[in-house]
Amino acid sequence: xxxxxxxxxxxxxxxxxxxxxxxxxxxxxxxxxxxxxxxxxxxxxxxxxxxxxxxxxxxxxxxxxxxxxxxxxxxxxxxxxxxxxxxxxxxxxxxxxxxxxxxxxxxxxxxxxxxxxxxxxxxxxxxxxxxxxxxxxxxxxxxxxxxxxxxxxxxxxxxxxxxxxxxxxxxxxxxxxxxxxxxxxxxxxxxxxxxxxxxxxxxxxxxxxxxxxxxxxxxxxxxxxxxxxxxxxxxxxxxxxxxxxxxxxxxxxxxxxxxxxxxxxxxxxxxxxxxxxxxxxxxxxxxxxxxxxxxxxxxxxxxxxxxxxxxxxxxxxxxxxxxxxxxxxxxxxxxxxxxxxxxxxxxxxxxxxxxxxxxxxxxxxxxxxxxxxxxxxxxxxxxxxxxxxxxxxxxxxxxxxx
Amino acid sequence: xxxxxxxxxxxxxxxxxxxxxxxxxxxxxxxxxxxxxxxxxxxxxxxxxxxxxxxxxxxxxxxxxxxxxxxxxxxxxxxxxxxxxxxxxxxxxxxxxxxxxxxxxxxxxxxxxxxxxxxxxxxxxxxxxxxxxxxxxxxxxxxxxxxxxxxxxxxxxxxxxxxxxxxxxxxxxxxxxxxxxxxxxxxxxxxxxxxxxxxxxxxxxxxxxxxxxxxxxxxxxxxxxxxxxxxxxxxxxxxxxxxxxxxxxxxxxxxxxxxxxxxxxxxxxxxxxxxxxxxxxxxxxxxxxxxxxxxxxxxxxxxxxxxxxxxxxxxxxxxxxxxxxxxxxxxxxxxxxxxxxxxxxxxxxxxxxxxxxxxxxxxxxxxxxxxxxxxxxxxxxxxxxxxxxxxxxxxxxxxxxx
Numbered sequence: 001x002x003x004x005x006x007x008x009x010x011x012x013x014x015x016x017x018x019x020x021x022x023x024x025x026x027x028x029x030x031x032x033x034x035x036x037x038x039x040x041x042x043x044x045x046x047x048x049x050x051x052x053x054x055x056x057x058x059x060x061x062x063x064x065x066x067x068x069x070x071x072x073x074x075x076x077x078x079x080x081x082x083x084x085x086x087x088x089x090x091x092x093x094x095x096x097x098x099x100x101x102x103x104x105x106x107x108x109x110x111x112x113x114x115x116x117x118x119x120x121x122x123x124x125x126x127x128x129x130x131x132x133x134x135x136x137x138x139x140x141x142x143x144x145x146x147x148x149x150x151x152x153x154x155x156x157x158x159x160x161x162x163x164x165x166x167x168x169x170x171x172x173x174x175x176x177x178x179x180x181x182x183x184x185x186x187x188x189x190x191x192x193x194x195x196x197x198x199x200x201x202x203x204x205x206x207x208x209x210x211x212x213x214x215x216x217x218x219x220x221x222x223x224x225x226x227x228x229x230x231x232x233x234x235x236x237x238x239x240x241x242x243x244x245x246x247x248x249x250x251x252x253x254x255x256x257x258x259x260x261x262x263x264x265x266x267x268x269x270x271x272x273x274x275x276x277x278x279x280x281x282x283x284x285x286x287x288x289x290x291x292x293x294x295x296x297x298x299x300x301x302x303x304x305x306x307x308x309x310x311x312x313x314x315x316x317x318x319x320x321x322x323x324x325x326x327x328x329x330x331x332x333x334x335x336x337x338x339x340x341x342x343x344x345x346x347x348x349x350x351x352x353x354x355x356x357x358x359x360x361x362x363x364x365x366x367x368x369x370x371x372x373x374x375x376x377x378x379x380x381x382x383x384x385x386x387x388x389x390x391x392x393x394x395x396x397x398x399x400x401x402x
Numbered sequence: 403x404x405x406x407x408x409x410x411x412x413x414x415x416x417x418x419x420x421x422x423x424x425x426x427x428x429x430x431x432x433x434x435x436x437x438x439x440x441x442x443x444x445x446x447x448x449x450x451x452x453x454x455x456x457x458x459x460x461x462x463x464x465x466x467x468x469x470x471x472x473x474x475x476x477x478x479x480x481x482x483x484x485x486x487x488x489x490x491x492x493x494x495x496x497x498x499x500x501x502x503x504x505x506x507x508x509x510x511x512x513x514x515x516x517x518x519x520x521x522x523x524x525x526x527x528x529x530x531x532x533x534x535x536x537x538x539x540x541x542x543x544x545x546x547x548x549x550x551x552x553x554x555x556x557x558x559x560x561x562x563x564x565x566x567x568x569x570x571x572x573x574x575x576x577x578x579x580x581x582x583x584x585x586x587x588x589x590x591x592x593x594x595x596x597x598x599x600x601x602x603x604x605x606x607x608x609x610x611x612x613x614x615x616x617x618x619x620x621x622x623x624x625x626x627x628x629x630x631x632x633x634x635x636x637x638x639x640x641x642x643x644x645x646x647x648x649x650x651x652x653x654x655x656x657x658x659x660x661x662x663x664x665x666x667x668x669x670x671x672x673x674x675x676x677x678x679x680x681x682x683x684x685x686x687x688x689x690x691x692x693x694x695x696x697x698x699x700x701x702x703x704x705x706x707x708x709x710x711x712x713x714x715x716x717x718x719x720x721x722x723x724x725x726x727x728x729x730x731x732x733x734x735x736x737x738x739x740x741x742x743x744x745x746x747x748x749x750x751x752x753x754x755x756x757x758x759x760x761x762x763x764x765x766x767x768x769x770x771x772x773x774x775x776x777x778x779x780x781x782x783x784x785x786x787x788x789x790x791x792x793x794x795x796x797x798x799x800x801x802x803x804x
Binding site for chain 2: 041043044049050051052097105107108109112113114115116117168170171172173237238239301302303304306307308309310361363364369370371372375376
């Protein structure tokens, strides 16, 4: 017992120090003092190598700063709040391509002109997360109104009519559900419903629908989690149907665990641990070099994505959250040991003690393949979210042991 | 002299045998006898792992088969011609998404329903190449009419009005010219003008325009070839502007060499050899492990593409063609030695003596990263085109020595 407590305490300390260092990196290098918002294309030492602003990453960084401000005494700092607000104003002013339409750009120039638009819901989802958190830390209703109106639009696109997203309907395209869509919506249900009875009740049915849709991605008699299934929950033909992303399944796992906790449903929890934590880990962990593969094929064929065997930072951050949450919730020591295994690999391979933050992209053998600290898809999000959530969970576990 | 002749002869034999083996691989595994056209998603041993039909690769395989039928006695075979015609009929029937519009799909189901449409000109370009070759081998005017009408449409999209491609105009998107566009058009000018005085004269000005546009991609006082420049030939900001693709520059090199030969312009030829052959080779060849990097950044920063340091088959095929053509045309022995260097690396690393054809994707160290022989972007094109052109060039060189 004392040994367990010591190990948990050591990890809490390690995780907390790493969170400080990571937040300091983004505070120092990413703020655009001229236009508001954040540079995310940062080299190893933090140097800005491109000034484009990716809307996903703008929304995520606003969200992250607010969360830290709200939940950690040591981050309850004016500089964090001011940067979050400046990021929020940048989004309010520039994210939408052609207001009053709610469609947001995928990437903007430094001064807010749209460069690319994706025909998906994700920019809008991160916009919503940012606005809801800004409301929570400032109390200003204009943020919350933005969040709720955008949420309504997203739900309309997903459940009623996707026409506003601009995707052409083609006769050869099967009606596909990427797991990311119900996952993203489920995390928004969690976000908007936090300590808000009215919205929690408004989105109660939506949350159940999302969970049921995610569970449909368990296929082949429970043997695999597939990234894409048909809208009625069947396996799709070809590579699209066989596509697997172990880190994404693990992320879905902890989203679902939160849902099961809200529902007080231990049977569902056990199923989630089995299918969304243990299954993707055992199929996705590289027995030779350690780390999670990025993509796999359910028939063990070679994936067609060039980066399939690379080790990316975010699947490992998500796995750390998933296993620690699984352990916190179930008490199963096997899950704690998996947390230690993943966390040890992750801290050894991805951290950059010299310049701070984590490398994002390693080759199969664990060698750094890209030295960048941020880019079009890596910003101030997965790493600090993982560290902040793990610190809180480790704290709670230690509290229980005392 | 005798030594040179021996080495050239040995390579001609090696290249010719490899061409036989590669063509046999596609003949055996890729034909869709039910619907016409070709499967290109083939595993290491030729097994079909996905039945989707990528329009680029359909057009390219038709083109390749016709070229072989037309230029090589040993490939003047009915089975090759029949497969090419069946592929051509598949394209005629299904490639266009909504006739009479000429916009073609990017990928179709096995039976020809559109799955995805790209907002670029490339499906249409490979369609044109296929139709022109089918006319050359069959004499049927309906193929040539298709080719010329599609060519007119492509030129209209590129030089007059891109609206038909469906790209939204956004205020933050700089007017960018990817080098692929004038390259592709220049190769169509070469294709349609072959032994056809009328079309050669029709496209004379277009060919000059393409060459001039490609030459605009030489930037920074002749020190780099950039993949994307502004429409008036200036470097663009950020990663987009600094993006380099050494294999693509080498491919542009041999397209331009053909243009310089048509123009009988030895000054242009020397410039091309310097800027499009030697420069990308010297910057792009990995001094540590050999092989050409896939992508580079002109400021030597880390590219953001995960696959930047991988070694792909096609840059090496293109480099083989470029150096052998450069040598054939200039007589500079340094270029012949570079041909040998690239060819030796390529034959050792990419060939699969066990199952035939080449692996497409190696990691930086030269280890096979993807075992597939074909996929969404690799079909019956770069490898056999390289081998066929090299065999012909080696033949001509040996003929000169006799």
